[in-house]
Every structure is written in structure tokens, then in C-alpha cells.
Amino acid sequence: MRFLSTRERDGGVIGMTSSLDRWLVGRSARVRATPADRALKALSTAADKSRLWMALGAVLFVAGDRSARRGAVRGLLALSIASGVANGVAKPLFPRRRPPDESVPFVRRLVAPPVSSSFPSGHAASAAAFVTGLALESPAAAVAVAPVAAAVGYSRVHIGVHWPSDVVAGALFGSAVALVTRRWWAVRDDEPAALGPVEHIDPLPKGAGLLLIGNPHAGSGDGDDALADLRERLPAAEVLELGGDDFEERVDELMRRDDLRALGVVGGDGTVSAVAEYAVRHRLPLAVFAGGTLNHFARDAGVERTDVTVAGLEAGEAVRVDVAGVCLDGAEQRTFVNTASLGGYPDFVRVRERWERRIGKWPAAGIAMVRVLFRAQPLHVTVDGAHTALWMLFVGNGTYHPADQIPMSRPELRGGTLDVRYLRADVPFSRLRLVFATFTGTLEYSPTYRHRRVSRVDVRVAEEAVSLATDGEVDHRGKDFRFTSGPSALMLIKRGRAGNSQRNT
Template sequence: MDLLPEGRRRHGIQRITQGLGALDREIFEAIAESPTPLLDSMMPPLTRAADHSKLWLAIAAGLAATGKSSARRSAARGVITLGATSLFTNQGAKRIRQRPRPTFDSVPLRRRTRHRPTSNSLPSGHSASAAAFAVGVGLESPALGLPLALLAGLVGLSRVATGAHYPGDVLAGFGIGATIAVLGSRLVPPVVRTKIPAADPLRVDTPPRPDGEGVVLVINPASGRGTGARVIEDVRQALPKSEIVELGDQDDVKEAIRSAAARAEVLAVGGGDGTVSCAAEVAVDAGVPLAVFPTGTFNHFAKDIGCDTVAKTVEAIRTGSVACVDLVCLNEDQIVINTASIGAYPNFVRTRERLERRIGKPLAGVYAMLHTLWGDEPVRITYDNKTLQTSLFFLGNSTYLPSGFAPSIRTRMDDGLIDVRILDTGRPFSKIRILTALVFGRLERSPLYHELRVPEFAFTAVDGPTVLARDGEVGSEYDEAKFTVRYRALPVFRPLPK
């Protein structure tokens, strides 16, 4: 069959567009003219609450205030997605096609907005922000996403009922917000908790210590910009019979921890992950359980065992709640509690964390990757009978989530596995290929990305010794490094399900 002439095709598209526009106006008039007291009472306050995204920011603040890591991640993703969507909608989408706002004539007086908007009607910015926040939160927490999606739908309805937009404007806004949220999830995948069956925690019978008897806490009062001093006061009040060893800047931390462990029934430590790593090694050698108080900058280990506050650690000590976690042994004589890395991975993390609060984690991750790939010297390593060049090498104690090159959390720390992630930067156009895969959310499928979960891992530095960082601290240089899991080797005080 012959194709239609250009003129007839254009005429047909115009007729379809006109027909959709007429339908859009008819639906608007049907909603606007509906004499429904419920619409009159609910829609104006709802649309005002959504002005300048006040409704969504208030919900995000409430989620963050719960203190739950999943709620905080949901709030952060929702707000970042909302911000990106608002920028795109107001500075880009609204300028593509001019469409005047509906007239107020058919809208009941009590239902009209107080201030008639003057910007372009297509698309609805309120609806775009509502969809962006609801979908962004829902990607991290589907249980929260459903009620927020219903609320977003009501906000969209309020824009029609109050005469601010046509239904088509609302649908276009929903589409924009949802699309940006999904694209954001490709850049930084949401954390999806593993559903693989796992063994129950290995609990250790430990007597309750309601007043802290037998606990020796080693802590620097100046750690965490003064957090250490506050922790000391809290522990003295909550565990009055505990012994507290206050460190000075000139003290040998490892020697002080060894001395404390020799007389302790419970070794407690306050400090960053480097200090906790040292204490973990001493605790295993001394055969005593470890209690961790979060006084460092990031406190990754404390957070992952559930002791992200002083109160949680105190409660675990009082009730005798102890379970064993894995450690990773490096060359049989050093301990890794969180991560180890070679190449520029520490610089990548520092750059991303420095920027993510200002520009959001997705953009910060892309910038940090770009900065790292072009600004740092790669390292050639051999492992599993193959040689590759890498600028980014990550190794974690137990499985980290999500998959890809943005590992964030561990849901378990006793799975007997080492999590290894490597980017191969030695192939033709590898840097461009890595960045392209990252932007389009396909890094995990790239042949330049390697992800292993194994009980042991070893590599050899081809061109001579390379610096290996452990638990946030820059360590020694190694020609060869062998990592082996010490399965459930360290008993720690932590909250446990009853």
C-alpha cells in the first residue's frame, strides 16, 4: 500500500491533536463543574500544601526522623529526584510548547486557587514533583511508595479541580516525574535486600551487665570532633561500673587496647573504623567480646551491626545481646572489618561523599568516577590467572548492597564471603565505555566490570608494590595480598531479634 502524502499525514496528526485537546477540555469541565462538596473542602488545601513541594519535604523530614536507614534512604532519593524533576520541568519542559491555563469561569469560587498561576500550563509542575517523590521513595521502599502514589494522584486531581491545569498537563507531569525517578535508579540502584535464605545469627551466651561491670572502654575524648567526650559522659551515666580509659593524642592506641583487653570481660572501643579494626584484632586474640560505640566520621562497622547510637550499644551490653560476625584476614596477620582497596578507590569515595550532599549522590558518583578515571594512575594486577589494569578496586567483608560500583550497606556480616568489585581500565576506550555504562545504568552488564563473592581472594601487583588501604586508613605497600574469611570469628554486642 502506498504511503500517505506528506500533507495528508500532517493533516491527520493535526486532527488527532485537536481531538485530544477537545477531550482534555471536556474532562476538565466535567471535573470543574462537578458540584461535589468533598472536592470543595479537600482540593484547595491539598494543592496549597503541595506548593513549593512543602508537602513532600515535610514527609521526607518525617521519614528521616524515624532513624531507620531504609526510611532515610527513601527520603533522600525522593528529595533528590524531586529537585531534579522540578529543575527539568520549570527550566525545560514548560518552555517546549506554550499552552494557556484553563479559565476560572467554570470552577466554583470556593474551589479556586488564591493566586492564579501565570506560567505555562503544560506540564503540571506540581504533578511532576509529586510523581518524582512518590516513585523515588517507592523504589527504596515499596510499602511507602503505594500510599505516596495515591497521595500524588490526589495532588494531580487537585490541580484540575482547582482550575490550575488540564488533565493532560497533569498526566504529562506524572510521566516526567516517574521517568526521572526511574532514570535516577539506573544511575544509583536502590538497595534491594537479599532474599537468599541465610542462617540465623550465631548467638553467644553472655551474662547481662545492667551496670556495665567488667566492661573496659578505650576512647579518645577528642574523637569525632568532640563526640568522644559526649559518649564518655553517656557511658558513665548508663554503665556506672564500667572502666573508661581516656586516650591522649600521644598514646599508642593498639597498646592501650591490648592492656585493656588483658583485664576486661568486655572490650569496648570508641573511635573510627581504623580504631575498631585494631580493637577487633585484639578482641579475637584475647577471646573477649567487642562492644563498639560510634564516635568516628562514618562509623560504617557500628552502623552495619546495628549500633549506630550509644543507646543501642548500651542496651546490648545491659541485656547481653551478642552474636558473631566475620572478619577478613589479610596475609594471615592483619584484619579487615569493612573494606580494602587499591588504586584510586579511596579518592573516589572521598570525592563522592564530599559532593553528594550538595549535588546528590547520582551526580556526585558520576563526577567522582570521571575525576578518578582521568586523574589517577592505574594499577596492573593478576588474579585468577588473568591480568588487568584497574583504577578502582573494592573488597568488602561480607556481601555489600546494591550491586554495581556504589556499595553502601551490608544486611548481614556473617555470610562467609568476600565481596570483590573491579573496573578494568586497560582496554581500548575503557574510560568512555565505563562512564557511558554508568550513565545508562548498565555498568553491571559491562565486560569491564567484575564482581565476585568468594571465601578467599588473592592478587599480585604486576609492576611492583602498590598501596593498599584498609578500613578507611591508607596502609602499607604489597607485592602480593591474600584475603581469607575468618567465618564468625568476632563476637560483638549488637541488637538481635527476640
């Protein structure tokens, strides 16, 4: 079988196809006809213009779990980069003839074969980018999709439009692009944060001695369902719904009861933060039941599942975790369990959370960053006595990861650490430099970004009072803010497991 003439073998940047390529194509051509020929041709056609991967991504996004949805977004993002570079840059730079028509049987050939350079395979690059991006977030979903990606790669050889080395090169390139996305979009660690030591408390069977405070409006209006479920599971608990002008009076009255041994809360982060303040003040254990939209604290503390907290109540087990506090203008004290922020950060959080459940935290954060930066006004402050102007200030309870990118996870909720980050506005072209650094993974080298891990930080606003956001709630204003860590200040009811409480030790 003749493949290329001598002139053809010497032409092009890539040059002559290797003898191994020719041998492999020849072996493939000698495989007898089967129904798989039609299936491989159809599969290869379905992957044109990445239609197959966009459809799979949509299915995973709609029907998959949280990690599968993140994987679908990362895979499609990696695919778009890999496909664009492979087809728009690499093919013109590395011209290579495709296998001749007669290299495969007629039944396998496409009616209108592609005429662009054979090297590299854009189909293989797209397939590998998608499945590798998916694997970074959801290995289980990637295992199911990987055979399809491999079949797409082989189909390009089977129907005679690529040499095997084109497919291998495309697949390696696509995988490399997906892996590089970790540099500016960190892979989220879904493992619970490292917590403090396990402690024993009096068991609270069926909720006896528990005051359960619930937010009926949490979780997009699903709070009533969560409360109803907990009333059945904890029939001995006293239930109090959040809200009403006399809510604080009712809580204070219940706090004086002699049989009260623990507090419980069902709701989102804002509700958890409010009830945690009572628990810390009265030195009572806190049972957290996730009932909000995102439930960052419950997820990080490993109590997102109701069974974990109920088991802790029954067994009488709890763990110590850090909380943080902020003193406003030397008077009002506010507790927070996740983050506090000034400047454009409250708006950043609102935009990010609007998109986070749909496209994942990092893409949502990227959209929010761009929108807020180009609308925000500089905030002139002193941070621990140093004068600066900033776009936004982030103060996290505990250690957030990664340190040099948009925070994605919290590996520790112990140790008395505040994670302080702010974006400077007093650097030339700071907006553009921040956007560039965020999307290229170079934030740690940018003069516009500052990151510290401390136990206390003082911030004074030079102008009029500004809004403070704590755990998503923006309902306080001030000029002087003192943020402090409360090491092991909260006793969280949870069935203790060494894997959670001793992580990273």
C-alpha cells in the same frame, strides 16, 4: 458550555479532549465558590518552576532523619528529570489545546495563563516524581507530602489550565521516572545485616570485666561526649583512650588481666576495626558503641543504638559475625570489618564520605566516581594470577548489595564471603564507559567492571608499593596483598533477636 470547535477537536497529535475530560471539567466548574479557590490558585502558583518541591526538599534535608534526607535528594533528582522531559520533550511532541478560559469561573483563572501544550501536566509530573522518589526512601515522610502533591495536581484542573487526563498522564510519567531511578541508584535497605547464631557469654553488669577503648577524636570531635556517657552507664568498666606512643603496650598489659572478659570500643569504623583485631586475636567478645561520623559497621550489625549493646552486656548475649583480613607482603596482618581497597578507591571513599551525609550515598558516590576516575592513574596488577590494569579495587567483608551498581548496603555479615569488585583500565575509553555505565545502570554489562564473591583473593602490584586503605584508614603500603575472610571470627555483644540474627534464612 462550548469547549472546542470541530476543527479544534480534529487538530493536534493528541486530538480532541475526551468527553470524560469535558464532563470532569464541567463538574469542577459547577462547584460553588469557597476560600479553597484562592488556596488552590496559590498552591498551583507556588509549584511553578518546582519552587514548592525545592522548598520542601530543603526542609526535609535540614530537619529530616537519614531516610528523609535521602528521599529528598532522590525526589528532587527525579523531579528534575521528569520536569525536563515533560516540558522540554513531551509538550512539543504532543501539542494539545488547554481548556478555554470560560471553562472555569473568573475567580479561579490565572492572570497570565500558560500558553504551552496542555499535555502532559508538568506540575503533576514534578509533584508525582518528588513524592514517589521520597516514598522510595522514606514512606512516612511521603505520606505527609502526598496530599500536597495530589492537591497540586487537582489545582491545575480547578484553575482551568489542564484537562484531567493531562494531570493523570503527568502524574504517571513522574512516578515512572522516580521508580526508574532505582535502576542506577539502589534503594538502601536500612535493616541490619543477617548475622550468625546467638551465643551466650557471662553477663557484664555495669561493664564489670569490660575494657572499653575509646577514640576521643571520633565523630567530628564528639568522642569525649560519647565516652563520658558510657562512663556513667558502665561505671565498672576499665576505660582506655586511644592514642599515645605507649598505647599498644598499655593494651597488651591490660590484656593479661585475669578479670578481663570482653573488649569494648567507642568510635568510628577505623577505631572499631583496630579494636576488633585485638578481640579476634585474644578471642574476646566485642561491644561496639557507635561514636564516629558514619559508623557503617555498627549500622550494618544493628548496634548503632547504645541501648542494644548495653542490653547485650547485661543479658550476656552475643552473635557471631565475619571479619576479613589482609596480609601485606607476606608479613604484616591487618583486620578490617567493612572494606579494603587499592588504587583510586581510597580517594573515592574520602570524596564520597565528605558529601555522603549531605546528599546521600549514591549521589556522593557518583560525584566521587567522576572526580577520581579522571584523576587516577592505572594500577598494573595480577589478580589471582591474571594480569590486568585497574583504576580501583574494592574488597568488602560480607555480601554487599547491589551486585551490579555502587554498593549501598550489606545484607549479610556471615558465610565467609569477600565481595570483590574492580574497575578495569585496560579497556578502550574505560573512563567514559565506566561513568556512562554507572549513571545508566548498565554496570553489570560493561567490560570495564568485574565482580566476584570469593573467600580469598591475591593481588600483586607490578610497580612500586601502593597505599592500602582499610575501613577508611590509609596508613599502610605494600606490593603483595592476600585478602581472606574470617567466618564467624568475631563475637559481637548484642541483645540477640531472631529478626536480626536469622534474617534471610
